Amino acid sequence: MAKFVSYIAHDCYAPNGTSVSSNSSWISQPDHYTVNNTANKFTIIGCDTYGYVSGTRLNRNYSTWCIATGLGYCQMPIPKDTWFVQVDLYSFGNYTNVSDFNKCGHGFVAEETVFSFSPENFTNLRDVKEFPMVVDWGIENKSCLEAQNNRSSYACKSSNSECSDPSNGSDYRCFCKKGYKGNPYLPHGCQDIDECKDPSLNNCERHCENKEGSYKCSCPKGFALGIIALIFVACWTYFEQRRRKLIKMKQTFFLQNGGLLLQKKLKKCDRSLLEMVKIFTSSELKKATNNFHESMIIGKGGYGTVYKGVLQDNKIVAIKKSKEIDPSQIEQFINELIILLQVRHRNIVRLFGCCLETQVPLLVYEFMGNGTLYENIHTEDKLRFLSWEKRLKIAAETAGVLSYLHSAASTPTIHRDIKSANILLDALFTAKVSDFGASRLVPMDQAQLSTMVQGTLGYLDPEYMQTNQLTEKSDVYSFGVVLVELLTGRKALSYDKPEKEINLANFFLYTLRKDRLFEIIEGNIVSDETREQIIEVSKLAKKCLNVRGDDRPTMKEVAMELDALRLGGRNSWAKDEDDQEEIESRFGEGLDSVSFSDDYSDSITVQDDGYVGIYELITLKNFNF
The missing domain is CATH 1.10.510.10 (Transferase(Phosphotransferase) domain 1)
Structure with missing residues (x-):
């Protein structure tokens, strides 16, 4: 964004209704510039005043009007994609029915944040000739995707830059990535921001460590080692107790x-x-x-x-x-x-x-x-x-x-x-x-x-x-x-x-x-x-x-x-x-x-191949009911 000077239009009358002075205000943007539609407002001030803001947007004429009624104040936004603006003022009764303290009407397109309406504006604007106006600008009438297809003419030169398709206008623009600042149109224009030097740029409570394009919050080295050691000891103690308990339980079951x-x-x-x-x-x-x-x-x-x-x-x-x-x-x-x-x-x-x-x-x-x-x-x-x-x-x-x-x-x-x-x-x-x-x-x-x-x-x-x-x-x-x-x-x-x-x-x-x-x-x-x-x-x-x-x-x-x-x-x-x-x-x-012994210690052999499964042995000579 950039700021241009925007002149104030005025329309003043004598007590008998004769025009004393009057002028229109206009501004024409060069190629690749458009009036910012969110930062600027069209404003009319006067007790008997109405005005038109007209111009050109997207190669077509447009016009809108605003009436200063009630408090003598009217404000409205500017359309998107506007590159030519003209302000014209008019009076309903040439101020013949208006008190002598205010015989003028004023109109302008200006940055919204520099002007705040008050009753004093009816008189003190007589000495003000201009206000700043915010304009958007772009590189070329292309989208980012179209521009990136031709790397030789692509304007975002910094490796830490990124392209943006604007919401106002049709020209792409370049910006430094988050965590960087500088000129994205130069090869090394976007430089790392050291967030740790500015408390407003980080939320670290203890130790801030700057990183490329970002930052990291960490504990002081001694403190961190202490915490790690404490966690390690706690985990080792827990698993060691668990291991011993498991071994003891296995031994109990083995004996049982x-x-x-x-x-x-x-x-x-x-x-x-x-x-x-x-x-x-x-x-x-x-x-x-x-x-x-x-x-x-x-x-x-x-x-x-x-x-x-x-x-x-x-x-x-x-x-x-x-x-x-x-x-x-x-x-x-x-x-x-x-x-x-x-x-x-x-x-x-x-x-x-x-x-x-x-x-x-x-x-x-x-x-x-x-x-x-x-x-x-x-x-x-x-x-x-x-x-x-x-x-x-x-x-x-x-x-x-x-x-x-x-x-x-x-x-x-x-x-x-x-x-x-x-x-x-x-x-x-x-x-x-x-x-x-x-x-x-x-x-x-x-x-x-x-x-x-x-x-x-x-x-x-x-x-x-x-x-x-x-x-x-x-x-x-x-x-x-x-x-x-x-x-x-x-x-x-x-x-x-x-x-x-x-x-x-x-x-x-x-x-x-x-x-x-x-x-x-x-x-x-x-x-x-x-x-x-x-x-x-x-x-x-x-x-x-x-x-x-x-x-x-x-x-x-x-x-x-x-x-x-x-x-x-x-x-x-x-x-x-x-x-x-x-x-x-x-x-x-x-x-x-096949032979068995009473103490089950003698070997048993069967003249056959294969294997045996678990089964219950019952001896007829020892079986008691």
Whole structure:
């Protein structure tokens, strides 16, 4: 902006109404200059005066008028983009009806801030000839965008300048950026403003540090170092106390969950076992499960929650987190854990290790990608992949595992909770039995499905429930229910069905008695090729479901029967000598090499490939009810 001189127009009369003196005021701006429309005002002063301000804007003529009525004062703005201004004054009655003290009218275009109206203006303006007027100016009749396209003629030369398209006029202008002052039209014209030297330019309370184009408020160096040191000490103290508290809590949980007992017993074991077993830290498993995030949950039940985890070596595992554990069962849990870590079998889910420094022990298993047999049987999307051949293979493999456990030379082992949900399937639909030890970790106040007579309703041996006498034949009954699930695709208990169909085992035996077997067999597994095998497996299931345990076959006999069916035979354990030797080689060989000791310190070997999962061991000679 710039300031030009603007002359005052006046119109004076004698008492008789004769004009004494009169003049108009005009100003014409040179190229690239316009009258500022916000800083200037058109003003008329006089008791009998009106005036016109006229001129040229945007190459067109304009005119506006103002009447000094009332107080004898009138003021109005100037239009935008005006470069020529003329002020003309007139009188309504040549001041004949006006007091003698004021016989003149005055008009002007001037900077608003230099003039403030008062009654004295009627007389004292006689001696004033001019006022300043604010004008805007620009470089060239172009916008900033157009001007910047030609760098050679672009006027904003300073690197700290910026271009502005004006609101009044059509020529672009240059300004120094915020924090700079000077001439933006010179290469080094805009210089940094030191705001720290002028308190009005900064709001710092203590120390001001000047920066290029700005400033920074900071504390004195000594003060700042003291604050930083104080914050550092406070943070270190907080995190150190938290770390110690966490360590103490982990140590408490480790002792509470039998960690010392486990370490003591592991020292007595074979070196190869020590290399095979891992005691995980809680931080390892938190990292593996993204801090036990909900998205990592792959299973829930009365026992707790199972998470999918990815260990540091990218091995995928399943991590079981129980709801609670009975403190009185800790020693037995550790003893069984030692035994189970030594047993390996290709059809038992392998236990990699455990974590004892959490509120409840965490068990780490191998991950089974195809889920449980229960899910595959009772989920429509998965059911179509479960052919009869796969079902027969799953049944044979599960029976083989139970045969091993029951035939251990030193101490028979009973699973106690055989059901389709405890049979897992890998990517090739190989069956692997799991959750042998789940009953030891089940909350003690749960009494619906997993009862004090440990097992699951629908699979529980009725003789065991009545007598509390647990034998290996209890597993045989439960396995029989699993066979019926594989045959029918129905659940062990279905409360949404008619009363006689609620219990699958009872309804299956009823249909056999009525000779209506194929009414409940799942339709997509029945064909001319499978019909005979289905009948044989149904007969075997019926034998397993005998009410009296003594009338049921052993798991070894069941396994041999199923394997014979897979090899093409039909009869059970009454095979010719050649077939019998082949079956014995698959199920009987190596059984005498399985051994257990009372203090759980002797090693256990099984002549088979694969791994073992956590399960509950029950010795018939020590089992008390």
